[in-house]
Amino acid sequence: MRARLTGELMARCWRAERALTLLVLACMAVGTVAFAGLGLASKTVVDAAVEGDLRLLVLAAVVTAVAYVVDWVVDDVGFTMRMHVVERVAQTDVEPEVMRACTDVDEIDHLERTDFLDRITAVRGRAWAVVDSAWSVVEAAALVLRLALTVALLGSVSPWLLLLVPCAGVQLVLDAAGRRRSTAAEIATSEDQRLQRHLFELCTSPATSKEIRVAGAEDELVARQQATALGVVHARARALLTAAALSTAGWAVFAAGFTAALALVVRSAGQPGGSLGDVVLAVAVGSQLRSVVQQAVGRASDAGGYGRIVEPYLWLRAFAAERLAGQVATAAPPTALTEAITLEHLAFTYPGAARPAVDDVSVTIPAGTVVAVVGEYGSGKTTLVKLLTKLYRPDTGRITVDGTDLAEIGTPGWRAVTSAAFQDFGRYQTTFDEAVGLGDPARMASREAVDAAVAAADAGALRSRLPAAGASLLGSRFDGTELSEGQWQKVALARACMRTRPLLFVLDEPTASLDAPSEHEIFARYMERSRRLARDCGAVTVIVSHRFSTVAGADLILVMEHGRLVEHGTHPDLLARPGGGVYAELFGIQATAYADS
Numbered sequence: 135m136r137a138r139l140t141g142e143l144m145a146r147c148w149r150a151e152r153a154l155t156l157l158v159l160a161c162m163a164v165g166t167v168a169f170a171g172l173g174l175a176s177k178t179v180v181d182a183a184v185e186g187d188l189r190l191l192v193l194a195a196v197v198t199a200v201a202y203v204v205d206w207v208v209d210d211v212g213f214t215m216r217m218h219v220v221e222r223v224a225q226t227d228v229e230p231e232v233m234r235a236c237t238d239v240d241e242i243d244h245l246e247r248t249d250f251l252d253r254i255t256a257v258r259g260r261a262w263a264v265v266d267s268a269w270s271v272v273e274a275a276a277l278v279l280r281l282a283l284t285v286a287l288l289g290s291v292s293p294w295l296l297l298l299v300p301c302a303g304v305q306l307v308l309d310a311a312g313r314r315r316s317t318a319a320e321i322a323t324s325e326d327q328r329l330q331r332h333l334f335e336l337c338t339s340p341a342t343s344k345e346i347r348v349a350g351a352e353d354e355l356v357a358r359q360q361a362t363a364l365g366v367v368h369a370r371a372r373a374l375l376t377a378a379a380l381s382t383a384g385w386a387v388f389a390a391g392f393t394a395a396l397a398l399v400v401r402s403a404g405q406p407g408g409s410l411g412d413v414v415l416a417v418a419v420g421s422q423l424r425s426v427v428q429q430a431v432g433r434a435s436d437a438g439g440y441g442r443i444v445e446p447y448l449w450l451r452a453f454a455a456e457r458l459a460g461q462v463a464t465a466a467p468p469t470a471l472t473e474a475i476t477l478e479h480l481a482f483t484y485p486g487a488a489r490p491a492v493d494d495v496s497v498t499i500p501a502g503t504v505v506a507v508v509g510e511y512g513s514g515k516t517t518l519v520k521l522l523t524k525l526y527r528p529d530t531g532r533i534t535v536d537g538t539d540l541a542e543i544g545t546p547g548w549r550a551v552t553s554a555a556f557q558d559f560g561r562y563q564t565t566f567d568e569a570v571g572l573g574d575p576a577r578m579a580s581r582e583a584v585d586a587a588v589a590a591a592d593a594g595a596l597r598s599r600l601p602a603a604g605a606s607l608l609g610s611r612f613d614g615t616e617l618s619e620g621q622w623q624k625v626a627l628a629r630a631c632m633r634t635r636p637l638l639f640v641l642d643e644p645t646a647s648l649d650a651p652s653e654h655e656i657f658a659r660y661m662e663r664s665r666r667l668a669r670d671c672g673a674v675t676v677i678v679s680h681r682f683s684t685v686a687g688a689d690l691i692l693v694m695e696h697g698r699l700v701e702h703g704t705h706p707d708l709l710a711r712p713g714g715g716v717y718a719e720l721f722g723i724q725a726t727a728y729a730d731s
C-alpha cells in the first residue's frame with residue numbers, strides 16, 4: 135500500500151513540477167557519488183603526501199574539496215527544491231483531494247462522526263507531510279545506496295571495520311525503541327491534548343468567550359487548560375527522556391566499536407601493505423557511516439511522524455471511495471412536481487444516539503403545498519428536512535418524489551432543484567454579492583440574478599448600507615464588515631432565493647435571528663414566493679418554525695414530538711380537533727405568552 139502511494143505521489147510531483155522533481159532526484163544521485171568520493175579522495179591525499187607525489191596530492195586535494203562542496207551544495211539545493219515541490223503538490227493537489235473526500239459524499243453524517251473528524255483533524259494543514267512521506271522513501275533508498283558504498287569502502291580498508299555495521303545496527307534498534315515509546319506517549323495523551331486546545335479555543339473565540347466572561351468561568355477554564363497541558367507535557371517529556379537515554383546508549387556502543395576498529399587499523403597501518411591513507415580513510419568512512427546512520431535515524435523518525443498523517447489520509451480516501459461506490463443514481467430529478475413528495479415510514483437515528491431523531495413518519499405532501507413543520511426543541515424538525523435534502527440517508531422507510539424513490543435520484547441533480555436556508559446558516563467571508571450568489575454557482579455572476587435574490591429576501595436595505603454595497607467584504611476574518619446575527623441570516627435567506635425554479639424550498643427557522651417586523655415581512659414575502667413557485671413548477675415549500683402563529687397560513691402543518699409525526703392538517707383543522715391536540719395546546723400556550731409579553 136505504502137509503495138503504491140509513494141509511486142502515486144511521486145507521479146503527482148512529476149506532473150506538477152517536472153523540472154524541479156528531476157533536479158531534486160539529480161541532487162540525490164550526485165550527493166551519493168560525492169559522499170563516496172570524499173573518503174577515497176582523502177585517503178589519496180594522505181598517501182600522495184607520504185609518498186611525495188605532488189601532482190597526485192594536488193589532484194586528490196582538489197577532488198576532496200570539490201566532493202565536499204558538491205555534497206554540501208546538492209544537499210542544500212535539493213532540500214530547498216524538494217520543499218517547494220512538496221508544498222506545491224500538497225496545496226494544489228492533496229488538500230483539494232481531502233476537501234473532496236468530505237464534499238463528494240452525498241450525505242453529511244460523516245462530518246459528525248468522531249472517527250472521520252479525528253482523521254480530518256490529523257490531516258488538516260499537514261498535507262505536505264503526506265507528499266513528503268513519498269520523498270522520504272526515495273531518500274531512504276538513496277541512503278541505503280550510501281550505506282552500501284560506505285560498507286564497501288570500509289571493507290576495502292580492513293575487514294575489522296565491518297564490525298561497525300552491527301554496532302550501527304544496535305544504534306538503529308535502540309533508537310527505534312525510543313521512538314516507539316514517544317509515539318505511544320503521544321497517542322496516550324492525544325485526547326488530553328485535544329482537551330487543552332478546546333479549552334484554549336473556548337476562552338479565545340469571540341463566540342464563546344462572552345458567556346465565559348459573564349459567568350466568571352475564565353479562571354477555572356485557564357486553570358484546567360494549564361493542568362491538562364502540564365499532564366501532556368510531563369508524560370511526553372518522560373517518554374522523550376527515555377528515548378534520549380536509549381539513543382545515547384546506542385551511540386556509546388557505536389563509539390566503542392569505532393574506537394576498537396580504529397585501533398586495529400592503526401596497528402595494521404605499520405605493517406606491510408598498510409598505509410597512513412588507510413587510517414584516514416577509516417576515520418573518514420567511519421564518521422560517514424555515523425552520518426549515514428544518523429540520517430537513517432532521522433528519516434525513520436520522519437517516517438514515524440508521517441505515518442500518523444498518512445494513515446488518516448489513506449483512511450479518508452478509502453472511506454470516500456467506499457461511499458462514492460454506493461452512490462448509484464438511476465433516475466433524473468423531475469423538472470416540475472405534478473403529484474407529491476411522500477414520506478413512507480421514514481426513520482433515522484444519529485450514529486451513537488439512543489433513540490431515533492425521526493421515527494416512523496408517513497405523510498403525503500401534495501405538489502404546490504406550503505408545509506410548516508412545528509414542534510418543541512429536539513422534536514426532529516431539522517432532521518426531517520435534512521432527510522428531504524438528502525443530507526442523511528433514512529435508516530428505514532423512504533421518500534418518493536412523484537412516485538420515484540429519492541434514493542434513486544442522483545444527489546447533485548436533486549440538489550440542483552432544491553433551495554435551502556438552514557438554521558445554522560453559513561457565514562461566507564466574501565463579498566456580499568458573492569455570499570448571495572453562491573446559492574446558485576451557475577448564476578452567481580449574473581447581476582440580475584443576485585439582485586432578484588436580494589430583493590426576494592428583503593436584503594436590499596442591508597446591502598445598500600454596506601461601505602461598498604454588494605462589493606463589500608463580509609466578516610472580520612479578512613478585515614471586512616462584521617454583520618449581526620440577523621443580518622447574516624438575511625444574507626443566507628437571499629442565498630436561498632438564487633434558484634428560480636426549486637422543486638423543494640426549505641426554510642429552517644428562517645426568522646430565528648430576525649426582529650418581529652422583519653419576521654412578519656419575510657414570512658409574507660416567502661408565502662408569496664412559495665405560491666408563485668407552486669404555480670410555476672409545483673414546488674413544495676417546507677418551513678420549520680417554533681412559532682406557531684407565523685405558520686398558520688400554511689397549507690399543511692406537521693406537528694412533531696420526540697421524532698414522531700403526532701398530528702397533521704391545516705391550522706383550523708388542528709385547532710378544531712375534538713378535545714384539543716398537541717398543536718392546539720402549544721398554540722394556546724404561545725398565544726397566551728405573546729399576549730402577556
Ligand SMILES: Nc1ncnc2c1ncn2[C@@H]1O[C@H](COP(=O)(O)OP(=O)(O)OP(=O)(O)O)[C@@H](O)[C@H]1O
Pocket residue numbers: 246484485487490491509510511512513514515516517518557
Ligand atoms: N448531529 C447530531 N448527532 C446526534 N444527535 C443529533 C444530531 N442532531 C440532532 N440530534 C438529536 O436528534 C434529535 C432531533 O434533533 P433536530 O435538530 O432534528 O430537532 P429540532 O426539532 O430541529 O430541534 P430545534 O427546534 O432545537 O432545532 C434531538 O434529540 C437531537 O439531540
